[in-house]
Structures are given as C-alpha cells and as structure tokens.
Amino acid sequence: MKDKSLKGTFPVVFLTLVALIAVGLLVGIDSITAEKIEQQEDQKIQEMLAEMFADMDSYQADDPVEDIYTIYDDGDVIGYSFETVGKGYGGDIKLLIGLENDKTTLKGVTVISQGETPGLGSRITENAFLDMFAGIDKSDVALSKDGGQIDAITGATISSSAVVDAVMGAISEKVQLLGGSE
Amino acid sequence: MSNLIMIFLSLALVNNFIVSKFLGLCPFFGVSKKLSSAFSMGIAVTLVMLIASMVTWVINNYILIRYGVEYMNIIMYILVIASLVQMIELFIKRTNLTLYNALGIYLPLITTNCAVLGITLINASEKYSFIESIFASLGGGLGFMLILIIMSGIREKLDIADTPRVMKGLPIAMLVGMMLGLTFFGFGGIV
Amino acid sequence: MRKFLKHMSTGIIISNPIFVLALGFCPALAVSTSVDNAIGMSVGVLFVLLGSNIIVSVIRRWVPNMVRIPVFIVIIATFVTVINLVFHAYVPSLYESLGIYLPLIVVNCIILGRAEAFASKNPITDSIADAIGVSIGFFLALLIISFFRELLGTGSLSLFGTHLFTLPVLGENPMTVFILPPGAFLVMALLLALLRKMGVIKHE
Numbered sequence: 001m002k003d004k005s006l007k008g009t010f011p012v013v014f015l016t017l018v019a020l021i022a023v024g025l026l027v028g029i030d031s032i033t034a035e036k037i038e039q040q041e042d043q044k045i046q047e048m049l050a051e052m053f054a055d056m057d058s059y060q061a062d063d064p065v066e067d068i069y070t071i072y073d074d075g076d077v078i079g080y081s082f083e084t085v086g087k088g089y090g091g092d093i094k095l096l097i098g099l100e101n102d103k104t105t106l107k108g109v110t111v112i113s114q115g116e117t118p119g120l121g122s123r124i125t126e127n128a129f130l131d132m133f134a135g136i137d138k139s140d141v142a143l144s145k146d147g148g149q150i151d152a153i154t155g156a157t158i159s160s161s162a163v164v165d166a167v168m169g170a171i172s173e174k175v176q177l178l179g180g181s182e
Numbered sequence: 183m184s185n186l187i188m189i190f191l192s193l194a195l196v197n198n199f200i201v202s203k204f205l206g207l208c209p210f211f212g213v214s215k216k217l218s219s220a221f222s223m224g225i226a227v228t229l230v231m232l233i234a235s236m237v238t239w240v241i242n243n244y245i246l247i248r249y250g251v252e253y254m255n256i257i258m259y260i261l262v263i264a265s266l267v268q269m270i271e272l273f274i275k276r277t278n279l280t281l282y283n284a285l286g287i288y289l290p291l292i293t294t295n296c297a298v299l300g301i302t303l304i305n306a307s308e309k310y311s312f313i314e315s316i317f318a319s320l321g322g323g324l325g326f327m328l329i330l331i332i333m334s335g336i337r338e339k340l341d342i343a344d345t346p347r348v349m350k351g352l353p354i355a356m357l358v359g360m361m362l363g364l365t366f367f368g369f370g371g372i373v
Numbered sequence: 374m375r376k377f378l379k380h381m382s383t384g385i386i387i388s389n390p391i392f393v394l395a396l397g398f399c400p401a402l403a404v405s406t407s408v409d410n411a412i413g414m415s416v417g418v419l420f421v422l423l424g425s426n427i428i429v430s431v432i433r434r435w436v437p438n439m440v441r442i443p444v445f446i447v448i449i450a451t452f453v454t455v456i457n458l459v460f461h462a463y464v465p466s467l468y469e470s471l472g473i474y475l476p477l478i479v480v481n482c483i484i485l486g487r488a489e490a491f492a493s494k495n496p497i498t499d500s501i502a503d504a505i506g507v508s509i510g511f512f513l514a515l516l517i518i519s520f521f522r523e524l525l526g527t528g529s530l531s532l533f534g535t536h537l538f539t540l541p542v543l544g545e546n547p548m549t550v551f552i553l554p555p556g557a558f559l560v561m562a563l564l565l566a567l568l569r570k571m572g573v574i575k576h577e
Binding site for chain 3: 201202203204205207208211253254256261264293294295296298299300304307346347348349350353354356357359360361363364
C-alpha cells in the first residue's frame with residue numbers, strides 16, 4: 001500500500017467527476033426518451049381496445065371508476081374494459097377484458113403479456129382459446145370441467161385456469177364497482 | 183404467509199436461478215469437487231443477494247421512485263453490490279482466513295455474478311414488498327446453492343469418467359446442467 | 374488499417390467471447406430463444422462495448438489505479454442504462470423480450486473484461502477495433518445458437534415479423550425442449566463439442 005497522502009483525494013475526485021458526468025448524461029437521455037415511452041404504453045392500450053371494440057370511437061380511462069376504461073362510440077357508451085393480472089405457470093399473465101354495455105356479457109379477452117411455456121401454455125394467446133370468451137355471459141366464465149364454457153388447452157391446464165381465474169376475479173370485482181348485478 | 187413461501191419456492195426450484203434463468207453460471211461451471219467450497223460459495227452469494235436486495239429495495243422505493251429517477255437503478259444497484267462485496271471480502275479476510283483463501287478469486291467475482299444483480303432487478307420488476315424481496319433473494323440464493331452442491335457431487339464422478347475428448351470439461355458440464363434443468367421441471371406443479 | 378483488422382478478427386475467432394473465453398453465458402443462453410432476440414442483444418452489447426472501450430481508452434492515462442474498477446463500472450452502467458432507455462422507447466417489443474437480460478449486460482464479464490484487459494492499455498482506434506471484433510464474435514455465437522433453437526424449437530424461422538420459412542414435419546410438432554432452458558444447455562454443449570472436433574477451438 002503506497003502512501004498517497006498527497007494525491008489522496010485525487011482518486012475520489014476523479015470517481016466523483018465520472019459519476020457526475022454519467023448522471024448528467026442519463027438525465028439528458030431520460031428526458032428525451034421518457035415521453036416516447038409513455039406514448040408507447042398509451043398507443044398499445046389504444047390498439048388493443050380498438051381491436052376488441054370494433055365500433056370504438058374514443059375511450060376514457062378512469063371513468064367512472066379508476067382502472068376501468070369506458071368505451072364510446074359517438075358519445076354513447078358501448079362497453080367497458082379493464083386490465084387484470086393472473087398468476088400463470090411462468091409468471092404474470094396480463095389480460096385486457098372487454099365487457100359489453102349490459103355489464104353482463106363479455107366482449108372478449110386479449111392477452112397483453114405472458115411468460116408461459118412456448119408451444120403449450122403460450123397457446124392462451126391463440127384465437128382458438130380466446131374466442132371462447134367472446135359473447136358469453138359472465139356466469140359462464142369457468143372451465144368446462146367446472147361447468148363453464150371455456151375448454152382448457154390440452155397440456156396447459158395451469159395456464160388455462162390462470163386465465164379463467166383472473167377473468168372471473170376481475171369481472172366480479174369491476175362489475176360491482178360499475179354498479180352492475182352479481 | 184403462503185404467498186411468501188410460493189415466492190421462495192418459485193425462485194428456488196421452479197424458476198431456479200442456474201438451470202432455468204441462467205443466472206450465476208460462471209461459478210456453476212467453475213465449482214470444484216469439494217462440497218465445502220460449493221457450500222461456502224453458495225452461502226456467500228446468498229448473503230450478498232439478501233443484503234443487496236434489502237439495500238436496493240430501500241433505495242428503489244425511497245429514493246428512485248420518489249424522485250422519479252427509476253432509470254438510475256442499474257448504476258445504483260451495481261455500485262451497492264460492488265461496495266457490499268468489497269466489505270464482505272474485508273470482513274471474511276479479517277475473521278476467517280481459511281475461508282478467504284478457499285474462496286480465492288471467486289469472492290470479488292461475486293460482484294459480476296448475474297444472480298446478484300438479477301435478484302435486485304427481479305425485485306424491482308415484480309414490485310415486491312420488503313419482506314417479499316427477502317424471501318425472493320433467499321429462495322434464489324439457496325436454489326443457486328443447491329445446484330452448486332449437486333454439481334460438486336457430480337463433478338467428482340465426472341472427472342474420472344470416460345468422457346469423449348471433445349466433451350471433456352465445459353460441454354459435459356452443460357449437459358449435466360440440461361439434465362438438472364429437465365429434472366427441475368418436475369417442480370412446476372408446486373406453484 | 375491492417376492492425377485495425379487484426380484486432381477486430383481476434384475478437385471474432387481467437388478470442389471469441391462465448392466459445393473461447395467462455396464469458397457472458399448468462400445472456401447468451403437466456404436470450405437465444407429466437408434470432409430476433411439474438412440480434413437485439415448483440416446490438417446492445419456492441420453499443421455498450423464500443424462506448425465503454427472508447428471512453429476507457431480515452432481516459433486511460435488519467436484514471437487513478439485505486440478507483441479503476443469502480444470507474445469502469447460506472448461507465449459501463451451508464452451505457453447500459455442508455456441502451457435500456459433507448460430500447461424501451463423505440464423498440465418496446467424487443468425490450469420486453471430481452472427483459473432483465475438487457476440490463477444484465479452490465480455484469481457481463483465480456484465488457485468489464487475487455488475494458489480491463491484491452492481498452493485500458495491500448496489507444497482508441499485499437500480499442501474500437503477490439504470492441505467491434507468481440508461484438509461480432511458474440512453475435513455469431515448467439516446467431517448460431519438461436520438459429521438452431523428457434524428452428525428446432527418452433528419449427529419455423531421469423532425475422533422481425535417477417536416469416537422466413539417453416540420446416541415440413543417440425544412445423545406442426547416442433548421439439549419444444551430446444552426453446553426451453555435445458556435446450557440452451559444442450560445446443561451449447563453440442564456446439565462446443567462440434568467446434569472442438571472441427572479444430573476451431575482448443576480441447577480442454
């Protein structure tokens with residue numbers, strides 16, 4: 001250990017200088033990208049809602065209840081939509097659920113993101129599975145083996161039930177908030 | 183409570199750091215035949231993961247999020263980890279010289295171990311609470327240690343086995359990793 | 374010019390980060406589930422490696438030895454954060470696929486290794502050549518691994534949305550194991566054995 005009492009502070013000064021420059025650079029980059037990142041998120045939601053509600057004209061978030069999107073067509077309410085998260089085999093499954101204006105019939109379900117097993121659980125993103133949710137009554141949201149209308153994907157029971165459970169839970173919670181019937 | 187156990191088991195077995203998430207591979211391939219080394223390494227890494235998780239959680243929730251500078255997380259986390267490893271290194275050197283010599287170069291290398299930075303990033307992206315982060319880091323670390331211990335046992339037999347020349351060393355170790363990974367799939371039903 | 378190419382080519386074969394130096398496995402195995410990911414990750418590594426090599430080389434005469442490693446780490450972490458933000462903003466789907474493995478570039482032994490072993494001791498142009506060479510080596514390794522994993526694991530190959538081709542039998546019933554983590558170990562083991570047999574890399 002050489003005695004650096006004279007140059008003792010230089011290393012610390014140098015490191016601090018480097019750190020300050022680094023922080024400055026990052027603050028700059030962040031200010032450029034932050035807006036774009038937020039835009040991306042909004043755009044993604046908009047595209048998904050537009051696909052689910054073909055007649056959609058505009059939508060409003062947090063209206064009337066927080067975390068619920070109200071869908072409008074020319075000023076009339078045509079439906080509601082909300083996100084939910086289910087616990088799948090490989091982590092979180094983020095879903096977007098669409099509800100008709102009557103607060104009882106499902107418009108559809110879209111998978112926002114998932115980390116299930118490719119080729120097995122990831123098939124929850126396929127139309128063959130998701131189409132089963134479209135147009136059914138909220139009381140029919142259950143696996144066929146439990147008396148509902150949704151057939152689980154062969155070899156992906158965990159992923160399938162995760163989706164069903166998440167949809168069931170979200171609907172009962174949000175419908176209550178919207179003032180609909182049980 | 184069951185939620186915490188699920189997080190622990192998920193990161194230890196189902197999404198094991200080494201065979202499922204590929205975090206912490208360097209020590210895995212370099213682990214020796216000695217069970218004691220594997221054990222010491224495992225404990226050291228788990229300890230760093232635990233403390234790093236706690237410190238970075240505080241930094242994340244009370245500084246980064248509060249001031250809206252989440253993007254500073256990478257720099258902050260790695261500096262915390264580097265300092266932590268440095269401190270632990272000094273501590274072990276002063277209290278247990280044999281252990282220090284046994285771990286050798288692998289101790290400072292814990293800084294670049296993907297598992298440590300990995301768990302801090304996982305805690306942030308999963309938005310775990312403080313107590314959840316603790317269980318997550320324990321699960322991840324002990325799962326890591328489990329694989330290291332299993333590998334040290336297999337290593338013994340592997341070194342004297344009649345391996346084809348092209349497969350000796352790294353390739354056969356990779357195949358063992360594959361088989362362990364396939365076996366650990368069996369834990370999938372737990373969560 | 375010749376020296377530039379020489380430094381570059383070293384990184385591709387002789388010092389190939391994955392197959393020869395055996396560094397940076399974590400992202401390589403995790404991210405090689407598709408060719409898209411491999412390309413994305415390689416771009417990330419190139420950016421960080423280039424940035425850090427250049428800066429480290431520029432300041433090499435002034436960096437006090439005592440704080441060498443922390444300084445390198447701060448520099449590398451900065452570049453990683455930049456690429457993380459840029460990907461998040463401009464290629465969100467790639468950002469989501471790469472997940473935590475993009476920020477994990479900061480602990481990728483390749484980057485710190487090159488900064489320490491090369492950039493801190495060599496002039497700027499050589500450091501640039503080294504960065505490019507090592508990145509190409511990394512990319513080639515990742516490309517080969519992900520090519521096989523995607524092809525055998527899903528039966529088809531797509532590049533950023535454009536479907537390239539589908540294999541006849543595997544298209545319907547792919548060998549899923551290749552896309553799963555154990556598959557990465559398998560492909561890697563076989564590739565290493567093959568490269569050794571071919572004499573491209575040394576035996577143990």
